[in-house]
Amino acid sequence: MHTTITSRLSRIDGLSLLAASTLVLFGTCMHANAQCTGDLNDDRVVDSADLGALLTAWGTPGGVADIDGSGEVDSADLGALLAAWGTCPVVTPSWATLIEAAPDPAVGTDPSIRAAIVATGMAWRVRDTTTQIEMVLIPGGTFVMGCSASQQYGCNPDELPVRPVTLTGAFYLWRYLVTQAQWTARTGSNPSFYRFASPSVPAKQVPNRPVEQVSWNMIAGSGGFLAGTGLRLPTEAEWEYACRGGTTTAFHGSSVNPGGTNSDFALGELGWYWGPNSSQGLNHTWPVGRKRGNGFGLHDMHGNVYEWVNDFYSSTYYASGPSVNPAGPATGSLRVNRGGGWDGLANYCRSSFRNSVNPEFDSLQLGFRVARNP
Numbered sequence: 001m002h003t004t005i006t007s008r009l010s011r012i013d014g015l016s017l018l019a020a021s022t023l024v025l026f027g028t029c030m031h032a033n034a035q036c037t038g039d040l041n042d043d044r045v046v047d048s049a050d051l052g053a054l055l056t057a058w059g060t061p062g063g064v065a066d067i068d069g070s071g072e073v074d075s076a077d078l079g080a081l082l083a084a085w086g087t088c089p090v091v092t093p094s095w096a097t098l099i100e101a102a103p104d105p106a107v108g109t110d111p112s113i114r115a116a117i118v119a120t121g122m123a124w125r126v127r128d129t130t131t132q133i134e135m136v137l138i139p140g141g142t143f144v145m146g147c148s149a150s151q152q153y154g155c156n157p158d159e160l161p162v163r164p165v166t167l168t169g170a171f172y173l174w175r176y177l178v179t180q181a182q183w184t185a186r187t188g189s190n191p192s193f194y195r196f197a198s199p200s201v202p203a204k205q206v207p208n209r210p211v212e213q214v215s216w217n218m219i220a221g222s223g224g225f226l227a228g229t230g231l232r233l234p235t236e237a238e239w240e241y242a243c244r245g246g247t248t249t250a251f252h253g254s255s256v257n258p259g260g261t262n263s264d265f266a267l268g269e270l271g272w273y274w275g276p277n278s279s280q281g282l283n284h285t286w287p288v289g290r291k292r293g294n295g296f297g298l299h300d301m302h303g304n305v306y307e308w309v310n311d312f313y314s315s316t317y318y319a320s321g322p323s324v325n326p327a328g329p330a331t332g333s334l335r336v337n338r339g340g341g342w343d344g345l346a347n348y349c350r351s352s353f354r355n356s357v358n359p360e361f362d363s364l365q366l367g368f369r370v371a372r373n374p
Contacts, residue, residue: 036084036088036089036121037067037080037081037083037084038050038054038067038080038081038082038083038084038085039084039088040053040054040064040065040081041053042119043115043118043119044087044088044118044119044121045086045087045088046081046084046085046086046088047085047086050081051081051082053065054073054077054078054081057073058073058074059072059073059074060072060073065077067080067081068080088121090102090121090122090123090124091121091122091123091374092122092123092126093122093123093126093172093372093374095128095129095130095230095372096123096126096127096128096129096135096172097126097127097129098123098125098126099125099126099127099134100123100124100125101123101124102114102117102118102124103117103118103124103125103136103297104124104125104297107136107293107297108124108136108295108296108297109253109254109255109258109293109295109297110245110246110253110258110295110296112246113139113245113246113295113296116139116141117137117139119139120137120139120170122137122170122374123137124136124137125137126172128229128230128231128372130229130230130231131182131185131186131229131231131370132182132185133174133178133182133231133370134174134175135172135173135174135175135370135372136172136173136175136296136297136298137170137171137172137374138170138171138172138173138238138241138242138296139170140166140167140168140169140170140171141166141167141241142164142165142166142167143164143165143240143241143244143246143248144162144163144164144165144248145162145163145164145165145237145240145241145318145352146159146160146161146162146163146318146352147159147160147162147352148248148249148250148262148350148351148352149250149262149350150250150251150262150263150264150346150347150350151250151262151263151264152264152346152347153250153264153345153346153347153350155350155352156353156354157315158315158316158317158318158354159318159352159353159354160318160319161318161319163318163323164323165237165241165323165324165326166323166324166325167237167238167241167325168324168325169325169373169374170374171234171238171371171372171373171374172371172372172373172374173234173238173242173296173298173369173370173371174369174370174371175289175293175297175298175299176210176288176289176298176299176300176369177210177211177288177300177304177305177307177367177368177369178210178211178225178367178368178369178370179207179208179209179210179211179288180192180195180206180207180208180209180210180211181207181208182211183211183214183225184207186225187225190211191211191212191213191214191218191362192209192211192212192213192285192364193212193213193364194206194209194212194284194285194364195209198284200282200284201284201286201287205287206287208287208288208289209285209286209287209288210285210288210300210304210305210367211367211368212285212305212362212363212364212365212366212367213362213363213364213366214308214362214366214367214368215359215360215361215362215366216233216308216335216357216359216360217359217360218362219233219308219368220232220233220308220310221359226370230372231370231371231372232310232370232371232372232373233308233309233310233368233370233371234309234310234369234370234371235309235310235311235325235326235327235328236309236310236311236326236328236336236338236354237325237326237327238309238371239307239309239338239339240338240351240352242296242298242301243294243298243301243302243338243339243351244260244294244351245260245294245295245296245298245301246295247259247260247294247295247351248260249261249262249351250262250264250350250351250352251263251266251267251270251271251302251349251350251351252270252294252295252301252302252351253294253295254269254270254292254293254294255292255293256269256292257269258295264276264346267302267303267346267349269291269292270291270292270294270301270302270303271291271300271301271302271303271304271339271340271349272285272286272291272300272303272304272341272342273302273303273340273341273342273344273345273346273348273349274342274343274344274345275345275346282342283342283343284342285304285305285342285364286304286342288300288304291303300339301339301351302339302340302349302351303339303340303341303342303344303349304339304341304342304367305339305341305342305365305366305367306337306338306339306340306341306344306348306355306365306366306367307337307338307339307367307368307369308335308336308337308366308367308368309335309336309337309338310327310328310335311327311328311329311335311336312328312329312330312331312332312333312334312335312336313328313329313332313334313335313336313354313356314328314329314332317329333358334356334357334358334359335356335357335358335359336354336355336356337355337356337357337366338353338354338355340353341365341366342365343365344365
């Protein structure tokens with residue numbers, strides 16, 4: 001320990017330096033409700049920064065450094081902090097199997113997003129035990145929802161007004177589109193049109209193509225794919241927040257362009273669509289995960305197949321809906337889908353583009369990804 005800290009510790013009643021050293025070396029971290037005891041600055045590590053904050057607050061009433069809630073920062077709080085010294089453990093949901101506790105910089109390329117994930121205290125990458133679908137944690141936050149024009153395409157009226165939207169809680173989201181293999185494993189059948197091999201997609205890769213020709217009702221209706229799993233479709237706000245991955249541009253960022261892009265031509269690095277630098281002339285879906293992921297590590301948010309979300313559609317909802325956790329209109333005849341597809345122009349792949357379809361409709365352009373609450 002630093003000399004000044006040692007001298008201060010030596011004057012604290014009720015805890016000798018020997019006992020303090022023993023607690024630090026023991027290195028256990030007490031944990032409750034995704035908060036780590038002694039983590040005063042919420043960085044998921046109990047270390048010298050937290051110790052310094054506690055010593056600065058010594059003898060003061062209450063505050064975050066009053067760990068035991070006694071009304072004063074004293075030796076009991078110091079003992080609790082030292083007993084929790086080290087990296088805080090993460091919470092893995094009861095419905096999941098842990099794959100990776102902390103975000104991998106090679107997957108989630110945005111350092112601020114990785115810090116936000118760590119700050120939740122929840123496991124980053126998990127597998128849903130019922131469906132074996134791998135999911136990553138999307139931390140809550142505030143983003144600007146609505147119109148993001150590209151260099152070639154403007155916005156539609158239903159993408160307005162642009163406004164800040166806050167998602168107050170974290171949620172888990174499938175890194176990829178739900179595949180034909182995952183659909184078949186759960187339902188015993190494969191409705192997809194593109195379920196056969198082709199010159200560009202050999203037979204062994206076909207199961208990793210996204211499932212398509214699935215309606216909203218087939219997914220989220222009574223007896224649908226999600227029934228009894230605890231999984232759900234993301235809301236439209238969750239989908240756009242996740243798609244943007246911390247950007248405000250028409251198309252999300254990646255490891256080579258973290259800030260995102262408005263270039264329609266650059267979209268070819270991010271998704272399969274009908275246009276330059278992509279799948280033009282190759283009229284079919286592609287195995288998931290082949291294009292660059294965004295700041296959250298999500299793939300195929302632009303193109304491949306459109307993605308059903310949970311919301312009913314209203315062209316005026318942005319003007320009337322809440323700014324905190326918007327879940328769409330209470331009723332409606334159409335459901336929203338997002339993200340564009342292999343047969344569409346770059347316009348339909350923009351982060352803010354909205355599309356709506358009868359929930360009974362299915363086509364070889366419609367698929368989905370799943371979400372789940374922690």
